[in-house]
Amino acid sequence: MDRVNGLRSFLDKAHSVYHAAALIKEELERAGYCRLQEGNDWQIKAGGKYYLMRNDSSLVAFRLPEGAPKGFLISASHTDRPCFKVKENAVLKGQYTRLAVERYGGMLIAPWLDRPLSVAGRVLVETEDGIQSRLVDIDRDLLLMPNVAIHMNRNANDGYKWNPATDTIPLLGDKETADFWQAVETLAGGRILGHDLYLYVRQPSSVWGMNGEFISAQALDDLQCVWGCAQGFLQAKETGNIPVLCVFDNEEVGSSSYQGAGSDLLESAVSRICAVLGLDKSRQLAGSFLVSADNAHAQHPNHPEYADPANAPVMNGGVVVKFNANQRYTTDGLSAAIFRKICEKANVPVQTYCNRADIAGGSTLGNVSLSQVAVPSVDIGLAQLAMHSCYETAGVKDVGYLVDAMAAYYGAELTTAKDGSFSVK
Numbered sequence: 001m002d003r004v005n006g007l008r009s010f011l012d013k014a015h016s017v018y019h020a021a022a023l024i025k026e027e028l029e030r031a032g033y034c035r036l037q038e039g040n041d042w043q044i045k046a047g048g049k050y051y052l053m054r055n056d057s058s059l060v061a062f063r064l065p066e067g068a069p070k071g072f073l074i075s076a077s078h079t080d081r082p083c084f085k086v087k088e089n090a091v092l093k094g095q096y097t098r099l100a101v102e103r104y105g106g107m108l109i110a111p112w113l114d115r116p117l118s119v120a121g122r123v124l125v126e127t128e129d130g131i132q133s134r135l136v137d138i139d140r141d142l143l144l145m146p147n148v149a150i151h152m153n154r155n156a157n158d159g160y161k162w163n164p165a166t167d168t169i170p171l172l173g174d175k176e177t178a179d180f181w182q183a184v185e186t187l188a189g190g191r192i193l194g195h196d197l198y199l200y201v202r203q204p205s206s207v208w209g210m211n212g213e214f215i216s217a218q219a220l221d222d223l224q225c226v227w228g229c230a231q232g233f234l235q236a237k238e239t240g241n242i243p244v245l246c247v248f249d250n251e252e253v254g255s256s257s258y259q260g261a262g263s264d265l266l267e268s269a270v271s272r273i274c275a276v277l278g279l280d281k282s283r284q285l286a287g288s289f290l291v292s293a294d295n296a297h298a299q300h301p302n303h304p305e306y307a308d309p310a311n312a313p314v315m316n317g318g319v320v321v322k323f324n325a326n327q328r329y330t331t332d333g334l335s336a337a338i339f340r341k342i343c344e345k346a347n348v349p350v351q352t353y354c355n356r357a358d359i360a361g362g363s364t365l366g367n368v369s370l371s372q373v374a375v376p377s378v379d380i381g382l383a384q385l386a387m388h389s390c391y392e393t394a395g396v397k398d399v400g401y402l403v404d405a406m407a408a409y410y411g412a413e414l415t416t417a418k419d420g421s422f423s424v425k
């Protein structure tokens with residue numbers, strides 16, 4: 001239960017992509033990791049623990065072994081979630097005051113309605129030392145997107161098509177309500193020059209079910225993997241490898257941003273580590289491995305027909321390895337074998353996921369990461385329901401399974417025996 005409580009306290013504070021990254025950063029700093037700046041010289045040495053950030057929303061952490069390093073053992077997961085972003089000139093005045101927002105990523109819209117919402121993110125404020133980025137979280141019931149009554153929308157239960165320009169503009173106050181931006185400026189402590197603010201649901205995480213089997217919360221995709229990978233990274237025993245933890249922003253919109261998995265953030269970190277330590281990058285990468293961790297679809301209790309008949313994971317059934325013939329998931333026979341072996345040693349059950357052959361399914365950040373750093377890679381995740389709802393559901397037991405699997409991965413002695421063949425100890 002400790003692990004579930006650890007995950008819940010993370011989820012209940014990670015109200016935006018910036019807060020999620022900041023919480024991981026704080027945990028790394030408590031564990032003795034030192035921040036590196038991309039614009040500075042890197043004074044890194046054997047036995048050291050380091051991290052760097054980009055845009056306050058993506059982070060790469062690593063530690064160096066005492067001896068000559070073998071390969072990089074990397075994981076990648078994502079800090080962002082589908083949600084609504086506050087627009088510029090967002091305050092709309094009329095008979096009521098509303099806040100203009102637009103969609104970020106591909107969400108299920110209906111769950112956002114009729115529940116209290118708030119606003120969190122970062123703002124850029126003017127200070128005596130220049131423009132500074134500050135986290136803000138209004139952290140109270142502030143907004144709500146009201147449904148239209150059934151009497152005025154008789155077709156509401158017959159497959160309603162949501163219009164994001166009208167249906168999902170949240171109500172902020174009455175005609176004379178207080179100034180929204182004034183409130184944000186007071187929280188931020190300075191004049192706002194720019195902002196990246198998002199809506200989040202106020203309902204905290206919940207453990208439920210006859211035996212407390214399930215956890216529901218916002219952003220389980222993919223903060224459940226972010227947290228699980230970070231715990232495994234911090235708890236793993238030391239080997240001669242270089243463990244690397246990556247959490248990336250912007251997976252939900254394709255990863256191609258300054259700080260996304262498609263950027264050079266990981267590649268640049270790997271290159272600089274090799275350069276400072278005098279390592280041959282190509283040789284180093286030949287003995288490296290990547291685990292791309294992003295949640296997977298559990299078989300739906302009411303709609304089993306959407307799942308592949310033989311590769312339909314369930315919640316609490318263990319870590320899911322994802323397969324796709326067209327490499328939307330990076331797993332292949334070799335990487336599946338390595339990851340299965342790691343899980344077996346950690347006593348973690350493994351399930352498999354394939355899309356039903358006539359359903360396209362989603363994609364993730366594994367193959368995007370490989371475009372920057374090409375190494376053998378496996379796509380994994382935890383089984384969950386209602387992916388991209390603002391309140392998702394997963395299995396309680398799986399929380400611990402992922403931590404154990406990632407601790408075993410980062411603590412594995414993974415060595416290349418010859419090309420295309422690894423030994424796992």
Ligand code: ZN
Binds near residue numbers: 078221222294
């Ligand atoms: Zn995801």
